[in-house]
Structures are given as C-alpha cells and as structure tokens.
Amino acid sequence: MDQVDLLKMDASSLSDFIREGSASVVDVAKAVIAQIETKDPDIRAFLHFDAKALLEQAERIDQRITSKGPSGRLLGVPVALKDNMVTSNMPTTAASKILEGWMPPYDATVVKKIVDEGALVVGKTNLDEFAMGSSTENSAFQTTRNPHDLSRVPGGSSGGSAAAVAAGMSTLSLGSDTGGSIRQPAALCGVVGVKPTYGYVSRYGLIAFASSLDQIGPFARTVGDAALLLEVISGHDPMDATSIRGERPSLSDLSDKGVETLRIGVLSELLDNCSQEVRERVELAAQLLAERGAKVETVSAKAVTLGLSAYYVIAPAEASSNLSRYDGVRFGLRADRSSLSEMFLATRTDGFGDEVKRRIMLGTYALSSGYYDQFYSKALATRDLIRSEFERVYRDFDILLGPTSPTTAFRVGEKAQDPMAMYMNDVCTIPSNLAGHPAMSVPFGTDSSGLPIGVQLLGPMMSEPVLFQVAFEVERLASEVSEVKDA
Amino acid sequence: MPNSQEVESKGVAWEYEGFELVVGLEVHTELKTRSKLFCSCANEFGKTPNTNVCPICLGLPGTLPVLNKQVVELAIKIGLALNCNVRKSTFHRKNYFYPDLPKGYQISQYDLPINSDGYLDLPSGSRVGVVRAHIEEDTGKISHMGASGRMDKSAYSLIDYNRAGVPLTEIVSAPDIRSPEQAREYVQELRQTLVALGVSDGRMEEGSLRVDANVSVRPIGSDELRTRCEIKNLNSLRSLVRAIDYEGKRHVKLYQRGESPVQETRHWDEARQRTGSLRSKEEANDYRYFLEPDLMALAPSESLVEKIKGEIVDTPKKRREFLKDALRGEDMSDQIEKAIDFDLYPFVSYAIEQGVAPRLAVARTANELAALVFDAKHLTKERFVEVLRLEDSKEISPSQAKTLLLKVAEDDRSIEEIVISLDLKKADVSETEELVLRVKDDSPKEWERFLEGQDQLIGFFVGKVMKLSSGKADGALVKDILLQLRAESK
Known part of the structure; x- marks a missing residue:
C-alpha cells in the first residue's frame, strides 16, 4: 500500500480500511509524518508536532484494536487541532507568548470525543493569537502559508487547521469560529469548513475569545467528512451551560437528498461586498442549484451589513474580560517585578501581541461607565436587529447563499498593517455568529489565478441537516463544473 | 453565641449633637452546599491550601461555569424567608484584577438579582427593608506575609484558592437602620434566620458570615441621604456596634467643623478602635459589568418556589x-x-x-x-x-x-x-426520717424548744439534715417530717 494514498482517502474509507486490517494506524501515522516533514517546513501549519509521540499514540490505538476490537467512527483517522483547544498531553498556547509552554491539566470535551472514536491526534495548529485575526499572521510564533500559493495567507484565525487539511497533512481538523475563523480560511484554502449552531458543540476546553460567539467546527476535504466529524464532536455537554440539550440529527446520510423544492435565497448584501470573480462563482452556484430543482431568488437583508460594527464592539468587550485571567499569577508567563501592579502590567505588556492589546483596549473602552450605553448597548441592539432580520428572511427561505470571503487569498503582509482592511474580511461571515446560526463554506472552483473560492451556505438555528443537504449538492456541482472546465 | 447584653440593649436610640444615623448593611453569607457554585469541588472549610481546587475554580483557560442547582434552591429559601420577590434573574461579570480572583472577574448578579424587595422584622418590633439577596462566588484567600499584614509592606503573599468559587448570598438592607444596637439586632436576627433555614453556619468569626456597613448621618427630622462610608473588617457584633458608633460620630464632627465626609471604603481597626481610610470610591475600579455569556438566565419555576416555600419550617x-x-x-x-x-x-x-x-x-x-x-x-x-x-x-x-x-x-x-x-439521688422518706431522728438525738435542747412551739427552729433542723445528707435530702420533706413528729409527740 502506497502511504500517500492513505492520506488521500476520505475519513470513513480510511477508518473502514483500518477496521478491515488493510492498514495499521502506525501506517497512517508514518504517512502523516512523511507528509508533514515534506510540506510543513514551507507551510508552517503546526505549532506542536511530535513525530515520536504520534507513533506511540498510533501504536496504542493499534493495541486497542488488537485487544478490544476495531471500534470507533474515526478509527485511525488523523485529526489536527487548532491550538486554542486544551490538550493534557500537548502544550496549548493559543499562539500567544503569554501561554508559551503551558501544559493544561485537562482535555477539552471535543478532544475527548474524537479520541473516544479512535482518532489519531496529529498535533496543534497555528492561529492568530487568541483567534483574533483573519490571516494567521497574528500568531506570536510563526506565519502559516496558503498551500495553493506560499506567498499568500491561508486566512484565519484557524489558518493552520485549514492549511493542514488542504495540504494533506491531516485528513480532518478542528477550528473555532467567532466571526468567520473556520469558514474564511476554509474558503481561502479550498476545503470545507463548518460553523455549527451556537451550542451545537461543547465549548468546554476551548480557550475563550468571545464567549457568546465562539463555536468549534470541522475542516475536511469533503462535505461527507465534515458531516462525520461534526456528528462525532457535537452533543449536549453538562460542562457547558450554553450547550443545547437533546439529540443531534444525523448528517452524513443526507448526501443523496438533493435540493428539489428547497427555497434558497441569494443574499444581495453579501454579494455587494465581494470581488467580481467571487461574485460570479456564487451566482453560478445559485444558477446550477436552480437547475437542480431548488427555488432560488435574490433576497435583501439590510441589517446584516451592520454586523461588522456590532461585532467589533461585542467581541472585543467579551475578550477584554475573558483575557483578564492572563495575569501572571497562576499559569503562563510571569514578568518578574517588585510590586503586584507592575507585575500585572509587565506580564500583559510582554505576553500579548498588538492585535490582542488593540482588542482588549477596544473592549475595555466599550464596557466602561459612560461609554457602555454609547457602544455596548447599541451593539447588543444591533445584534437583536440582525436576528430579527434573519428571522424575517427565513420565513421565505430554507437556506441563504453567499460568498464566504469577499476575495480569494491575499498576500502575506498585504493587510497586516491595516486593521480595518483586515476586519473587512469577516463581513460575510460575522452575521451568522451574531445570530448564533450555523453556516458553512464549500469550495466552488477557483479564480483566474487558480486560488480557491468558497460559497457560503447559511441557515437558521439547528438547520444543520438542510445545510448539509444543500452542501452535498454544491459539492457535486463543483466537481461537475471543474470537469467541464478541465475538458 | 449571644450574651445577655446583646439581647437587653436592643432598640436603644442613637443621637449625637442633633444628628441621627442612617445605616444599611451588606451581609455576605457562605451557603452550606455540598459543592462549589460553578464546579464539583467540595464546599469544605479548613483543608490544606490549594488542595480543594479544579481547573474551573482556578479559572484555567478553556473552563466554563455550570450553575449549582442547590445554590439556587438555598438562595430562593433565603429570599422567601426575607419576604422577597423571587424572580427571573441573570448573571453578570464584575471585572477587576486581584490575585485572589482567578478569572479576573467575579460572577455575580447585577441589575436582575434572584431575590428583591423584601424585609426582616426584628424582635423589638422594627422592620428593616431588604433591597436584594443575590448569588455570587467567593474569592480565594490572600495572606500577606511580613510585619504589617498589608500588601504594600509585605515581603510576599500567599494565596489559597480553596475558597474560590464557594457560593455566597449577598443580602443588602435598605438604609433603614438608625442605631448601632438596631444593626446588631438585624444581623443577629438575620443570622438566626439563616442558620434556622439550614443555609449557613452563621459564624462571623470564621468568615462564613461577613458584614459591611454603609454609614451616614443627617440632622434629626431630615429625610436626606448624605455621603456614606462603607466600613469593612467587622468580624464580630461588638466591632459592628462600635464601628457604626465611631463612624457616625466622626461624620457629625466633620459636619460641625464645616467639612464633609468623603465617600470611601474604610477599615475597622480593632486594636485602635477606630475606622481608617482604605481607598476612595472615586479612585476605585470601574467594574465594567456585563451579562455573563457563559450562563443562561435563571428562571426558577413556580413549582420549585412553592416546593421551597413548603420547606421553610424553621x-x-x-x-x-x-x-x-x-x-x-x-x-x-x-x-x-x-x-x-x-x-x-x-x-x-x-x-x-x-x-x-x-x-x-x-x-x-x-x-x-x-x-x-x-x-x-x-x-x-x-x-x-x-x-x-x-x-x-x-x-x-x-x-x-x-x-x-x-x-x-x-x-x-x-x-x-x-x-x-x-451520689446525687435524693434521700427517700425512710432515709430522711432516719436523718431527722439522728439530728433530734444530737440536739435535745433545741428539740425541746421546738416541741414547745418555737417554729424558728425548723430552719435549724432542716439545715442540720441537709448537711448530714450532703444535700441529698429534700428540704420540704424534712419540714413535713419535723411537723409530723411534733404532732405525734402531743
């Protein structure tokens, strides 16, 4: 068996392959190591990767197969973790100097869930520090490159996880999405990325950026793989009070349902904000979905354009509070000073990068007495407005369609010095976070330079089944379009 | 433990140079639950420092709070006993930096507390309003090592997080209290109530019940609310009474000199029996309260409230x-x-x-x-x-x-x-008779006079019998026997 082929298989085929004994998990681990050693020196997706420990982990899974039988839906499937998910056997840094070398004493719920299903945890991937950014350039440790063009960014903040899957260094990966941090890098790297309904997946063990917006979700090369991983990680968790109760519907068996009779709205406000090439791909997707029997119409939802400004008050406000615990007292970096206030100040000055400091200052300001009503209250009111606007639109539509990112991948350094230009990347993805709704990005061809374009599907609360039903169709259409183009 | 002074001095009015006191009390009580407010660590007192902790109460990255249902029930019980409205409430974050505060914010209740608008009737007849009684988490305990016990001069500080995340209820009274004695009576009645409900140990000295006093004064007859000072470090009812009295007089003296008190937090100095400035409220933190996004709103069902109402038997x-x-x-x-x-x-x-x-x-x-x-x-x-x-x-x-x-x-x-x-059993009748007869034989002259009708000698004989019996004889029985013997001798 050629090792490279193991990494080209989709997740369920790979675990079946291992289950029937055609390959060992150690074989998979060796393939992963080879691929990472070849690719990652250029891409730099991993913050933590330990080949020896990976082989040992694979051996343990193989032993478990021998002693207890080949069970687990992700048996032997490589999964990489964004380094803001807490792991007890790997350091967890959130790509920040303030947490450098921190070994957590516990595992995030999602980590337990994938390990219980037999996954091979590849390592920890790079991100913008504390998930604040859209290019992964805000990492305190390294800049990750887009596998399709090493001069370009992979998007962010989950850029490492997106690039790892796009470059075949891991079959699957997990990211977190606060304002688009899964969907935008998925689009820029040409993979599938899902931000589930708020509360669909436990946040226990996810290092908080903005608690009311954060949500963990999967990256995969196929919609089916994304469905499988989401099925594994989702579910009610008693450790997370915001976790939704009750069963989660199955998603991976929806691939053949088609889109006939579904009502799909093309969100005009999102199209207005993107490049011509991106726009054309979204319109093509809409046209092809209509040809497959969906009822497709353009729809306007003006309030969603207010999302960006509301987001950049609410997210920094919550972040300013969430990041207070990094004070040098109990864990992580401590700058040695002679008084308490000097120690606090020096630790946070040395430990946080510029973007994190910028957002702490923005958020602290927005919550301060005298400014609270002017900024924070208004942002909350805007959030309500966006929710009710979506509610109105979803009376007439099952699913909305739009671009994921206004542009394809930009060059490293191109926007790094211009925070406002960087923030604009999230304009299409932020509304779903503010509403708590699920959304996903599905690859749909490339631009004229060969850079991937993603289309975004948006749905109301708990609409994951419909979302995936459409995503499977979009994936099929994308492959047909590519075939036509290739021919 | 009450002493007689505490009970007897209640209701004594306070006035000083034409001024009266206006006092409101904030009472924090630790709730007697099995586990902490947001994690499953035991709610226990006195363990080795930093052994009763977990990632959640240490505020480690990635952790989330989950509300303890028992805390909600005990808080509702307090609210109902204090005649409050129990209602839908929310949690807020109170943000400030201090090493004993693991997350850099305290989870508390702000504009929508679980209990509001109640009152407590005191045994002496007055009624004190209860503005609110809300749920919040305790901090760790910090010890400054070195001469002064204050952080700025200490060599180093030690923090014990065992107390971090212990559930508290903060009970805030209206500024209805008019004397130090009434303040004592209020705290005492509140403490008795909390202990009778089974929700708190009520031990002020151990810190399971902590009292802060907001003190101001005003000319008698006025209904204005003047600048108040918050007094902390009141570790006993005695300190509470003395501190309020001291602070009230301090305010009056300031007004008499044409000055005004500054709104600030003050510390009761037990050794010097005076209050001292701790920090000015104007320089104090802007706590940047906002809705805690990790917790849902708390909406106790009517049936739960009714069930708890039925449990208040004491x-x-x-x-x-x-x-x-x-x-x-x-x-x-x-x-x-x-x-x-x-x-x-x-x-x-x-x-x-x-x-x-x-x-x-x-x-x-x-x-x-x-x-x-x-x-x-x-x-x-x-x-x-x-x-x-x-x-x-x-x-x-x-x-x-x-x-x-x-x-x-x-x-x-x-x-x-x-x-x-x-040898405590009382002597029975025959034993007593035997004793009386022995005493009679020992004192023939006195016996003669008794028989002649000198009744004052009854006491003499009772005393002799008691002594002989080492107190086991019953005085009344001895007297009966004496009188019977005299009657028989006639």
Whole structure:
C-alpha cells in the first residue's frame, strides 16, 4: 500500500480500511509524518508536532484494536487541532507568548470525543493569537502559508487547521469560529469548513475569545467528512451551560437528498461586498442549484451589513474580560517585578501581541461607565436587529447563499498593517455568529489565478441537516463544473 | 453565641449633637452546599491550601461555569424567608484584577438579582427593608506575609484558592437602620434566620458570615441621604456596634467643623478602635459589568418556589412562637431570646417535645446550657432531656440538676452512672426520717424548744439534715417530717 494514498482517502474509507486490517494506524501515522516533514517546513501549519509521540499514540490505538476490537467512527483517522483547544498531553498556547509552554491539566470535551472514536491526534495548529485575526499572521510564533500559493495567507484565525487539511497533512481538523475563523480560511484554502449552531458543540476546553460567539467546527476535504466529524464532536455537554440539550440529527446520510423544492435565497448584501470573480462563482452556484430543482431568488437583508460594527464592539468587550485571567499569577508567563501592579502590567505588556492589546483596549473602552450605553448597548441592539432580520428572511427561505470571503487569498503582509482592511474580511461571515446560526463554506472552483473560492451556505438555528443537504449538492456541482472546465 | 447584653440593649436610640444615623448593611453569607457554585469541588472549610481546587475554580483557560442547582434552591429559601420577590434573574461579570480572583472577574448578579424587595422584622418590633439577596462566588484567600499584614509592606503573599468559587448570598438592607444596637439586632436576627433555614453556619468569626456597613448621618427630622462610608473588617457584633458608633460620630464632627465626609471604603481597626481610610470610591475600579455569556438566565419555576416555600419550617419567629405557646403566656421573653439561638434551640425544642415541663426546659437552656454548650462534648439533646426529667420528677433537686448538667457535659458515662458516682439521688422518706431522728438525738435542747412551739427552729433542723445528707435530702420533706413528729409527740 502506497502511504500517500492513505492520506488521500476520505475519513470513513480510511477508518473502514483500518477496521478491515488493510492498514495499521502506525501506517497512517508514518504517512502523516512523511507528509508533514515534506510540506510543513514551507507551510508552517503546526505549532506542536511530535513525530515520536504520534507513533506511540498510533501504536496504542493499534493495541486497542488488537485487544478490544476495531471500534470507533474515526478509527485511525488523523485529526489536527487548532491550538486554542486544551490538550493534557500537548502544550496549548493559543499562539500567544503569554501561554508559551503551558501544559493544561485537562482535555477539552471535543478532544475527548474524537479520541473516544479512535482518532489519531496529529498535533496543534497555528492561529492568530487568541483567534483574533483573519490571516494567521497574528500568531506570536510563526506565519502559516496558503498551500495553493506560499506567498499568500491561508486566512484565519484557524489558518493552520485549514492549511493542514488542504495540504494533506491531516485528513480532518478542528477550528473555532467567532466571526468567520473556520469558514474564511476554509474558503481561502479550498476545503470545507463548518460553523455549527451556537451550542451545537461543547465549548468546554476551548480557550475563550468571545464567549457568546465562539463555536468549534470541522475542516475536511469533503462535505461527507465534515458531516462525520461534526456528528462525532457535537452533543449536549453538562460542562457547558450554553450547550443545547437533546439529540443531534444525523448528517452524513443526507448526501443523496438533493435540493428539489428547497427555497434558497441569494443574499444581495453579501454579494455587494465581494470581488467580481467571487461574485460570479456564487451566482453560478445559485444558477446550477436552480437547475437542480431548488427555488432560488435574490433576497435583501439590510441589517446584516451592520454586523461588522456590532461585532467589533461585542467581541472585543467579551475578550477584554475573558483575557483578564492572563495575569501572571497562576499559569503562563510571569514578568518578574517588585510590586503586584507592575507585575500585572509587565506580564500583559510582554505576553500579548498588538492585535490582542488593540482588542482588549477596544473592549475595555466599550464596557466602561459612560461609554457602555454609547457602544455596548447599541451593539447588543444591533445584534437583536440582525436576528430579527434573519428571522424575517427565513420565513421565505430554507437556506441563504453567499460568498464566504469577499476575495480569494491575499498576500502575506498585504493587510497586516491595516486593521480595518483586515476586519473587512469577516463581513460575510460575522452575521451568522451574531445570530448564533450555523453556516458553512464549500469550495466552488477557483479564480483566474487558480486560488480557491468558497460559497457560503447559511441557515437558521439547528438547520444543520438542510445545510448539509444543500452542501452535498454544491459539492457535486463543483466537481461537475471543474470537469467541464478541465475538458 | 449571644450574651445577655446583646439581647437587653436592643432598640436603644442613637443621637449625637442633633444628628441621627442612617445605616444599611451588606451581609455576605457562605451557603452550606455540598459543592462549589460553578464546579464539583467540595464546599469544605479548613483543608490544606490549594488542595480543594479544579481547573474551573482556578479559572484555567478553556473552563466554563455550570450553575449549582442547590445554590439556587438555598438562595430562593433565603429570599422567601426575607419576604422577597423571587424572580427571573441573570448573571453578570464584575471585572477587576486581584490575585485572589482567578478569572479576573467575579460572577455575580447585577441589575436582575434572584431575590428583591423584601424585609426582616426584628424582635423589638422594627422592620428593616431588604433591597436584594443575590448569588455570587467567593474569592480565594490572600495572606500577606511580613510585619504589617498589608500588601504594600509585605515581603510576599500567599494565596489559597480553596475558597474560590464557594457560593455566597449577598443580602443588602435598605438604609433603614438608625442605631448601632438596631444593626446588631438585624444581623443577629438575620443570622438566626439563616442558620434556622439550614443555609449557613452563621459564624462571623470564621468568615462564613461577613458584614459591611454603609454609614451616614443627617440632622434629626431630615429625610436626606448624605455621603456614606462603607466600613469593612467587622468580624464580630461588638466591632459592628462600635464601628457604626465611631463612624457616625466622626461624620457629625466633620459636619460641625464645616467639612464633609468623603465617600470611601474604610477599615475597622480593632486594636485602635477606630475606622481608617482604605481607598476612595472615586479612585476605585470601574467594574465594567456585563451579562455573563457563559450562563443562561435563571428562571426558577413556580413549582420549585412553592416546593421551597413548603420547606421553610424553621425561622427565629417560628421558634419564638413555639416557645411562647408551650409556656402558655408565662413571661420568659429574655430566656426565650436566648433559647432560640441556633446552638441551643435543638435542645429546648427536643426537651419540650419529650414532655419536659416547658418552663424548666427554657430556664435550663437559657441559663445553664447557654453557658456550657460550646464545651459540652458529651451533652447530647437526649442526655439533656434525661437530666431535666430527673429534676422534673423531683428525683434530684434544682441545684443537683445544675451540678449534674456540668458533669454530664464532660463525662461520657451514662447519666445513671454519673448520678451514682456523684451520689446525687435524693434521700427517700425512710432515709430522711432516719436523718431527722439522728439530728433530734444530737440536739435535745433545741428539740425541746421546738416541741414547745418555737417554729424558728425548723430552719435549724432542716439545715442540720441537709448537711448530714450532703444535700441529698429534700428540704420540704424534712419540714413535713419535723411537723409530723411534733404532732405525734402531743
């Protein structure tokens, strides 16, 4: 068996392959190591990767197969973790100097869930520090490159996880999405990325950026793989009070349902904000979905354009509070000073990068007495407005369609010095976070330079089944379009 | 533990140079739950520092709070006992930096507390409004090592996070209190209530009940609210009374000099018996309260509230009523106030339920038991009742009963064995007759005069018999026998 082929298989085929004994998990681990050693020196997706420990982990899974039988839906499937998910056997840094070398004493719920299903945890991937950014350039440790063009960014903040899957260094990966941090890098790297309904997946063990917006979700090369991983990680968790109760519907068996009779709205406000090439791909997707029997119409939802400004008050406000615990007292970096206030100040000055400091200052300001009503209250009111606007639109539509990112991948350094230009990347993805709704990005061809374009599907609360039903169709259409183009 | 002064001095008015006091109290009580507010660590006191902690109460990255249902039930119980509205409430974050605060914010309740708009009636007849009683988490405990005990001069500081995340209820009174004594009465009644409900230990000295006082003064007859100071470090009822008195007079003196107090937090200095400035509220933190996104709104169902209402069977008010009813109108109100104390009441109520005469049960509880209950290793309520029954049936005398209680408290043998070892059983009739006859033979002259009708000699003979019997004889019985012998001799 050629090792490279193991990494080209989709997740369920790979675990079946291992289950029937055609390959060992150690074989998979060796393939992963080879691929990472070849690719990652250029891409730099991993913050933590330990080949020896990976082989040992694979051996343990193989032993478990021998002693207890080949069970687990992700048996032997490589999964990489964004380094803001807490792991007890790997350091967890959130790509920040303030947490450098921190070994957590516990595992995030999602980590337990994938390990219980037999996954091979590849390592920890790079991100913008504390998930604040859209290019992964805000990492305190390294800049990750887009596998399709090493001069370009992979998007962010989950850029490492997106690039790892796009470059075949891991079959699957997990990211977190606060304002688009899964969907935008998925689009820029040409993979599938899902931000589930708020509360669909436990946040226990996810290092908080903005608690009311954060949500963990999967990256995969196929919609089916994304469905499988989401099925594994989702579910009610008693450790997370915001976790939704009750069963989660199955998603991976929806691939053949088609889109006939579904009502799909093309969100005009999102199209207005993107490049011509991106726009054309979204319109093509809409046209092809209509040809497959969906009822497709353009729809306007003006309030969603207010999302960006509301987001950049609410997210920094919550972040300013969430990041207070990094004070040098109990864990992580401590700058040695002679008084308490000097120690606090020096630790946070040395430990946080510029973007994190910028957002702490923005958020602290927005919550301060005298400014609270002017900024924070208004942002909350805007959030309500966006929710009710979506509610109105979803009376007439099952699913909305739009671009994921206004542009394809930009060059490293191109926007790094211009925070406002960087923030604009999230304009299409932020509304779903503010509403708590699920959304996903599905690859749909490339631009004229060969850079991937993603289309975004948006749905109301708990609409994951419909979302995936459409995503499977979009994936099929994308492959047909590519075939036509290739021919 | 109340002493007689505390009960007797209630309701004394305070005025000073034409000013009256305006006081509101903030009482923090630790709730007696099995686990902490947001994690499953045990809610225990006195463990080795930093052993009763977990990632959640240490505020480690990635952790989330999950609300303890038992805390909600106890908080509702407090609210109902304080006549509050129990309603849908939310949690907020109060943001500030301090090493004993693991997350850099305290989860508390802000504009929508679980209980609001109640009151507490005091035994002396006044009513104090309760603005709110809300749920929040405790911080860790910081110890500054070095000469002064203050952080700025200490060599280093130690933090124990065992207390971090322990559930608290903060009960905020209206500024209805007008004297230091009324403040004491309020705290005492509140404490009795919390302990009777089973929600708190009520130990001020151990910090399971902490009181801050907001003090201001105003000219008598005015209804204005002047600048107030918040007094902290009130570790006993005594400090509370003295600190309020001191602070009130300090304000009056400032006004008399044409100055005004500054709104600030002050510290009660126990050694110097004065308050001192801690920090100015104007320089204090802007806490940047906002809705805690990790917790959902708390909406207790009507059925839960009704269920808890049914569980409130014991309050100081109900204890007072029970004892008054048992005493059938006999006035023992001072003793009743003592007997309803949370350490004593289980004894007195049990004794009455077991059929001991209520008057005796209340008297022995308020006097003898109150004096020894804290050292009484072996004084269970069952043994208490055994002693009282001996006295009630006149098998031992009152003074013997008092002696016996003391002994029973420190001696783990059975009551019967202790009675024998102390030789406490009263002499029976034939024993007493024998003693009387011996005394008669010892003092023939006095006996002659007694037979002649000199009744003042009865006391002489009773005294002799008591001495001879080492107190076991019953004085009344001795007198009966003496009179009978005189009658027979005629």
